[in-house]
Amino acid sequence: MNSEVKQYLSELQHRLRRLPAEDLAEVMEYYTEYCEDASFTNRQAVEKALGSPRTLSLQILAEHSFDAKPQGHWWHPETNIKTAWLVVLALLASPVTFFIGIILLAGLIAVIAVIFSIVVAAIALIGSAILVTGAFFYVGIALLFTKLGVGLFYLGLGFAFLGLGFLIITIGTWFCLALIRLVTRGCQWLYHRFVKREGVK
């Protein structure tokens, strides 16, 4: 095989290195065989047919991350964030879908802003909750040695506040993760709607 074509393929393989070994082998087998059959004579010919290694690899990665359905582990937002980002890149890569990619990017930034403000509000809430709980505990312990009943009451309030705080943190976290998952689903829909159709040249 032509050395320029070999170089194209090795570049493609490098860009796909994060794929599971089996999928990577299959993809490379397919495109190596394709290049052989097409008898490309130079790099330009390959890129004219398949696109740049970067474009092709993005398409492959995006396609792959959607066939691997988002099963469990949705509480690990990293995978979903990666998926969303891949869709943005794939959309931006093609002139036909570029505009949609920009819109999606703007939407994602808006979502990030929303999540960020939720986190800030949560931190403020937690801060004040800690102060209140601390105050209750302080008063409660102080009163334990003089007025036992009242002291216990305040201690109880303190624990209740603590429990409430944990509950709110849990709900807030769940909400943010659910939001991320929802956004990822939206990205997948966009992908299937705009990118998965055959690319008209």
Add this chain to the structure above:
Amino acid sequence: MKIPVSADLLDGLVLALLNQQDNYGYAITQAMQAAIPVSESTLYPVLRRLKKDGLVTTYDQPYQGRNRRYYQITDLGKTRLTVITEEWNHYKQQLDRIFKGGSDR
């Protein structure tokens, strides 16, 4: 005129080609491109999905000292092809009705 081809229709076209004969990636791509404007990188995801869904299988055959991977339609694939062909014919009929001026409407 650019008529976009849906993913299902793409599946059907590939299945139809394979129903005529087993073939390898490059040849399938060439045959598809003879009929519709489709980019080279479109076909691999289609083939991969068809294989994953059990509609085609693959086998390797040596060719000029290297390997050629042939795709072959399965019985399940033939069933799916029939379904898609029916839907396509129905769709065609509906469109033709409008183009040819409609009869009973």
